[in-house]
Amino acid sequence: MQTNHLRRTARLIAASALCLAALAATAQTTNALKIGVIGPFTGPSSDFGVQMLQGIQLAAEEINAVGGYMGRPFELVVKDDQGNPDAGLKGSQELAAAGVVATLGFCNTGVAQKSLGVFQTAKLPLIIPCSTGSPLTAKYPAPESYIFRTSARDAIQAPYVVEDIVRRGWSRVAIFADTSGYGDAGLKDVEAALAAKNLKAVHVARFALGVKDLRDELKAARDAGADVVFSYTVGVENAVIANGRKDLNWKVPQVGAWPLSFPFFINGAKDAAEGAMMAQTFIAEPSNERRAAFLSAYKRKFKQALTVPMAAAQGYDSVYLLAFSLFAVRDGNPTGPVVKAALENITRVYYGVVATYERPFSLNDKDAITSNMLVMGKVSNGVVTFARSEDAKQSAVVKRKK
Secondary structure: OHHHHHHHHHHHHHHHHHHHHOOHHHOOOOOOEEEEEEEOOOOOOHHHHHHHHHHHHHHHHHHHHOOOEOOEOEEEEEEEOOOOHHHHHHHHHHHHHOOOOEEEEOOOHHHHHHHHHHHHHHOOOEEEOOOOOHHHHHOOOHHHOOEEEOOOOHHHHHHHHHHHHHHOOOOOEEEEEEOOHHHHHHHHHHHHHHHHOOOOOOEEEEEOOOOOOOHHHHHHHHHOOOOEEEEEOOOOHHHHHHHHHHHOOOOOOEEEOHHHHOHHHHHHHHHHHOOOEEEEOOOOOOOOHHHHHHHHHHHHHHOOOOOOHHHHHHHHHHHHHHHHHHHHOOOOOOOHHHHHHHHOOOOOOEEOOOOEEOOOOEOOEOEOOOHHHOEEEEEEOOEEEEOOHHHHHOOOOOOEOO
């Protein structure tokens, strides 16, 4: 039974890639097709940056196994931005000069913000699999923008989480947001989501990345009567908040966007992380054949289980969406403007890991993920699982964009 299941799931992965092989017969060249990859592969954000990279590598390997693009293998040109805006800018400029046809990358909103102009000016498509800051796909008018995204922007994550906490009867929210570009944008999104429910935060704490102690701010939030802490930060600061609550014996829930699913939080906070809830696009459970196949292929290649499943799955799906867009480029000359137009007009449905992608992008919409694709995750025994029984029951159904 298990063997048959694995065979079926392997065929499902191969089926997506085999579509590309149909073009290989007309190939005029075997020169590699260069695709840029940029993200934090070292430094404080590497826990999800490396996972994104591995998802990208896995997809590229599968596509190359069936012929790549018109017989041309995908060659990944990888740049480490270290989670640093200046390093990200330098890496972006190097990619633009390297002859890549598109770039996949960025996990940190502040890093991405400094580099968007490089891709827009060079007319080089950028697909963002991880960074969720709402301003990224809004910087340029949509019809002109070369910036695409396959992660759930904070403008949908924040209202989704606010809706959940209101359903649970929590209304006195304390917001803890770092002072990075990610924290700035996330704070605005949470405040807007609360306002839509006629609510206002009872306490707002801002802090720099790298902070070691937030107990004074947590005391102030407790004194303000907060019954839930909404945190918006990427790294170990989420664990600082959780550990501070534990030190104060303040037993209120901690909720937030997807960084609460990262190892830096779960491993850093240990038992203080238990029960934390966050928005997710993908829970690492083999709930259908595509997801089972992806999880199996990842473990087989990298000899480990996923630690940030969303980052890997979104990176993986991004490569396939780029590949599917190339179906429309039949002359073998995928220039930046041509690839942009192709991404905006993907005609084949891609049955992905995170979602079923049917026209994920358009001239006026560069975000592939909509709020109906989200679920609430929860830290339980050190791993992220479904926070709501209804999400678990429906997990076999991969949702489509609305």
